[in-house]
Amino acid sequence: MCRFMSNTVVGFLNLLSLLASIPIIGAGLWMARSGATCEHTLQTPLLVIGFVILVVSLVGFIGACFNLVWALWVYLxxxxxLIAAFMAFTAFGFVVTAxxxxxxxxxxKYEEYRLEGYSTWLRGRVKDPRYWRTIRSCLFRSRTCEKIASWxxxxxxxxDLSPIQSGCCKPPTSCVYSGEVAVAQDPDCYKWNNAPTLLCYDCDSCKAGAIEEARRRWHKISMLNVVVLLLLVLFYAVGCCAFQNARREDDLYQYPYGRDPRVPKIWPGTRRHDSYWWCC
Structure with missing residues (x-):
């Protein structure tokens, strides 16, 4: 099958992925300039993914169009x-966010969230004071609680309330603040403060709400990663065909009379160059 597959397919696929990397890099740069939302924390992964796709697609495009065996080897x-990394990242995402x-x-109509309902790894992240200070500052800048301040x-x-609004903008619904309470209340009830800069940002319910928001977003990304992984496997299979075609043509030019040691081979520098430009 590979013998009849034109390298034009490989070049076209890599051209598409090269063009697709441009908006990914642009989104990462835009998030780097945006300090109003928590999305700026995604800038590094987006920039890394965008530049890796850009470089890999460029190498694959050049290798397919010019029949360069070494370029296609590097590409593969x-x-x-990349396939191994995406498989590990996708599996990790499904396990952590399950x-x-x-x-x-x-x-x-809203729900409330508890840290005990999430994985140990996620709980450990939000319980780290340095990590939580960053998240807390980000949540405050997003002004999510201001949207329900007049409710x-x-x-x-x-x-309904978002997980952040449910956990960070109000005390737990079970809290009682009037009169004497005979039984012990949720510890978050004592952390609540009416000050707009405090509210329940230091509550465990707020940390759980932040995890739930991240879990939902991460789960969607994991589903998208499955599609990307399938495309990468397809690109890799087509790239293998292009590599075989390029190596076969390389042998044809260097050994036009077969690999007979008595017949001198034609060195790569003397090959015809008119067959390179059409990716076929």
Missing amino acids: VVMLC PGGGVAVPGH TPIDYSVK
Whole structure:
């Protein structure tokens, strides 16, 4: 099958992926300039992925169009590493984000979240004071709580809340602040403060809400990674065909009369160059 597959297919696929890397790099640069949301924390992965795709696609495009065996060899090695990395990253994402979900609050549409419902790795990340200070600052700059600052008790009964709003912008629904309480309350009830800069940003429920937001986003990315992984495997298979075609043509030019040691070979520098430009 590879013998009849034109290198034009390889060149075209890599040209598409090369063009696709441009908006990825642009999104990473835009997030680097944006300090108003938490999305700027994704700039490094986006920039790395974008530049890797750009370089790999460029090498694959040149190797396919010019029948350069060494370029296609480098392309296949890097693609194999990318496939292994994507498989590990995707599997890790599914394992880490598998547990989760909120607990329904009777009489309300929103849910509340607890750290115990998430993986040990995610809990360890948000419990790190240095890591949480960064997240806390990011959540405050996003002004998520300002959107519900004017809500009435009726609004809380009929409207839904995001995980961040549920965990960081209000105390747990079970908290009681009027009169004497006979039983111990949730520790988050004592961490709550009405000050707009404090609220429940240091509560475990806020940390759980941040994990839930990240878990949902990460789960979607993991689903997208499955599609990307399938495309990478397809690109790798087609690249193997292009590598075989290039090596076969290289042998044909260097050994036009077969690999007979009595017949001198034609060195690569003396090959015809008119067959390179059409990727076929």
